[in-house]
Each structure stands twice: as C-alpha cells, then as structure tokens.
Amino acid sequence: MMWIIWILSWLLILTGCVFIVAGGIGLVRMPDLYTRLHAASVTDTGGAIFVMLGLFLQALFVYGSWFIAAKVMIVLFFTLITSPTASHALAKTALLSGFVPTDANGKPILDSPETAQRLARSRPEAS
C-alpha cells in the first residue's frame, strides 16, 4: 500500500523538477525582461505546486502527521500569493521607468518610453 504513495510523490516531485529546470533555462534564454518574467514565474508556480504536492503526500502518509502537511500547504499558499505579486510589481516598475516591451522580432510595441510611463502610472498625473 505504501508504495503507491512513494510512486505518486516521486512522479509529482519529478514533474516539479521539470518545471523548475524549464523555468531556469527560460530565465537565461529569453530575449527580453518581460519574457523572463514569464519564465521565472513558471518555476515559481509550476515547480512550487508540484514539489509541494509531492511533499504534502510524503508528510501526510509517510510522516503520518496532518500538521506537517498543513505547514506544506501554508508555505505553498504564501508562495503562490507573493510571487505573482512581486512579478507584477517588477513589470510595473520596469514599465514605469520607460522600458518598452518588444514583440517577437524585436520591434517595440509601444511607440515611445513616455507612453510606457503613462500606461504604468497608477494614479492620473498630478497636473
């Protein structure tokens, strides 16, 4: 009976590892900051979810204590809340400082950094 748990957590953690390595490679190879943001969040969300689910199974059945499993879920909960928020804040600040995103073949999407700043401004201009 226990081997089912071990096989399941093996599969989950290996899938998490695939996500983590894929995100890491994406972080290096992506051309632009905004695409790297996507690659970094692949590791944060995909990797974290699968690895933590694997640990959840381990904690619940192998360690047999629901408290550790609850802790694993709390860590996952906070990771899934903080990392998208950080990525959003990073993209907003980059846009605010006039970093214009470019499309697939390198042509900037916005016509000028000023429009990028205007788009990213949280409050209307204090004119």
Added chain:
Amino acid sequence: MFVAATLALLVTMILTLFRALVGPTIFDRLLAVNSFGTKTVLLIAVYGFLTKRPEFLDIALVYALINYIGTIAVLKFFEYDDLGSGAYQEDDF
C-alpha cells in the same frame, strides 16, 4: 527522490545566478534575485524532508515572506527614489 529535487534546484539556482550577473538591466538582476529566493524556499523545504526534519518548513515559510518584502522594498525604492519620506503621497507622479 529528494536528492533529484535538490539537484534540479541547485542547477536552476546556478542558471539564475548567471542571469543575475549577466542581466543587462537592473530589473533582470532583481528578477533573478527574487527567483533565486523562491528557489531557496523550495530547497529548504525539500532538504528538510531529505534529512527527515520537517521543522525546516517553518524556515521556508519565513524565507518566502522575507524574500517578497525585500523585492517589494527595492521596487519601491526604484519607483519613488525614497523609502520613507511621505512627500510623494500628495503629488505622486
């Protein structure tokens, strides 16, 4: 199993450090540091289970939150050029 996860995490951390060193803009570096932090959270959790000491999860939780606060503090400094002063409250650009 946990060793495989630890190795994958260490390899990805090296890639993230490479991006942190090479990253052209400041935001690439900050993204790499933030991503490195979340990988450390996973590494702490997996290492805790590797050495059969699940108390490590508390450390992982604290690290996840501190890492987030650090990133947001640096971003706030980028945006407002000052962390503490309330001067930007009224005429925020």
